[in-house]
Amino acid sequence: MKKIGLIIALFGVLWSCSEETYVPVEPQELVFETPANFPDVKYDLSANPLTDMGFELGKKLFYEGKLSSSGIISCGFCHEQSSGFTHHGHTISHGENGLEGFRNTQPIQNLAYFDEFTWDGAAIHLDLQPIIPITAEVEMNETMPSLLEKLRNSSEYPKLFNRAFGTPEINSERLLKALSQFMVMMVSSNSKYDKVVRQEENAEFTALEAEGYRVFNNKCASCHAGDLFTDQSYRNNGIPYNRKHPEEEGRKRVSGFESDFYKFKVPSLRNIEKTFPYMHDGRFGTLEAVLDFYSDGMVENGGEVDASLIKEDGALGIDLSTHDKEALIAFLLTLTDYEFLEDERFSEF
Ligand code: HEC
Ligand code: HEC
Structure with missing residues (x-):
């Protein structure tokens, strides 16, 4: 069984090599280092081991307009890097159809060290947090099934999920874990x-x-x-x-x-x-x-x-x-x- 899997994986790699210039054979583990002056990590890294391919997928998803119903609003639309991943110039967030929420966008940084998220702690796990913006009418106004369908039908995502998780299956758990891998790595500790x-x-x-x-x-x-x-x-x-x-x-x-x-x-x-x-x-x-x-x-x-x-x-x-x-x-x-x-x-x- 293992051998067949390996052969299929090799085929997968060869196949993708024809389109990409550089494809590592398997995901490389990403080392998460806690800065000397930081407390212990709260995110359970053993439940979602960080890899380069998982991180890259998470990053692509973070900047992906397909996460919203219009195809325009990505996570990065409201969380802009130069503003510490907040929404520059906006007192309260605005998303799909110009609809406004009632809260100011929070920065995304050092979230691996938190165990509750948002201004009121409504999200109690980083992996679950993105469901709120994806499905909120005033943010991305999308549904998980429709989003997953869009990704499955795209030409590139099955390949990217394959690289990150070993099979091309696209489901919410994988989507959310990839987003977390990206966000967990976002550590600000060099001021x-x-x-x-x-x-x-x-x-x-x-x-x-x-x-x-x-x-x-x-x-x-x-x-x-x-x-x-x-x-x-x-x-x-x-x-x-x-x-x-x-x-x-x-x-x-x-x-x-x-x-x-x-x-x-x-x-x-x-x-x-x-x-x-x-x-x-x-x-x-x-x-x-x-x-x-x-x-x-x-x-x-x-x-x-x-x-x-x-x-x-x-x-x-x-x-x-x-x-x-x-x-x-x-x-x-x-x-x-x-x-x-x-x-x-x-x-x-
Ligand atoms: C009793 C706890 C407490 C103390 C003491 C306190 N803060 Fe705060 N601070 C908060 C809370 C809670 C908020 C968020 C309130 C809100 O959003 O309405 C906040 C918000 C802020 C913000 C806005 C941050 C953002 O991202 O929007 C700044 C800046 C800030 N505090 C600086 C200070 C400074 C400087 C001091 C000392 C002079 C101070 N705080 C003392 C609890 C405190
Ligand atoms: C329309 C603007 C908007 C979009 C799009 C958006 N966010 Fe946010 N984000 C916010 C706002 C506003 C908050 C504060 C929410 C609250 O307190 O209820 C927030 C909070 C968060 C937090 C909590 C941070 C903390 O310190 O607790 C995380 C994590 C986060 N967003 C990740 C994402 C991800 C991942 C996506 C894409 C799937 C996304 N956001 C899309 C506006 C947005």
Whole structure:
């Protein structure tokens, strides 16, 4: 049996060789390395071993318009590399037929280290997350059966699935695993900040950046914690209620608990310079506006504002001087990872 399989596989390779210039005989394992300053991976790599062919298939799918009903909207349409894989210029996402959702596109980076996804944690496995955009009317407006049919009928996908998974069968599990392989590899860990903490290339903070780092550790790191810059909890940070989107209830949409009203997953701040506009609804265009919100804009929003944001006198907010804000911004800009934003392994073209 094994021999027959091998012969068929060889035929497959020879056949594809006639059209492609270079075809490895079998998928090569991709090594996933955790940066020295990162926590343990949460994604179960043993259930979806990474290979070069799986990654390449995932990348092709990520930039594939066929994932949407119109054939135009790919994942990469909303998740643009130069903007930290967010949707440049859009406060809330817009997809098929120009329809709008009610949330700001999240970056795609370091997702192998998360176990819950989206602003409210509605997706509890990376492999399942893409079903939401593919099938949402306001995003890609497609159905899984119709999408799989399109891929099966294409001239190239059966071949690509064959290379990645050993047979040309196209099913949702394989589609989702390939997308995950691509996304799992998208690790942003080479910002100036990383080089400073890992003591690489003689990298050093400027005096202002170092001061910003101190302010950050005192006033922000309880939530934007560790080297992922999120403790991955859901918190209500006192952001004013947005009347334009009454359907938004934050984490309560998932848990049903009143106490979770307007709690959002603490976002990572990596590449924050590039991922504007900010917050779940993209209401702030600049980091200055975000910091002005933290010092002076926090309100009771109908939910339970995080206890750490209530001052001794009962007022809401974080005390930040003008100088603190300047220093904080200088520090936040050290989280920009140009290697990641320009990494050709992840780019569309
Ligand atoms: C129309 C724009 C749009 C398209 C197309 C789109 N996304 Fe997203 N993506 C979003 C928005 C908005 C969110 C935040 C969703 C939420 O919180 O409900 C998001 C969130 C995510 C997340 C969660 C990130 C995190 O940190 O939790 C992942 C992963 C993701 N998208 C992957 C994909 C993939 C894969 C595709 C293609 C199959 C895709 N997206 C297509 C707009 C889009
Ligand atoms: C109590 C927890 C908590 C603290 C403390 C906190 N944040 Fe946040 N932060 C959040 C949450 C939750 C959100 C998302 C809220 C939303 O989308 O409505 C957020 C959002 C942000 C964003 C927008 C990120 C994006 O991708 O849109 C920035 C920037 C930010 N915080 C910076 C800071 C800074 C700087 C400090 C310290 C001055 C700080 N935060 C303190 C919980 C916190």
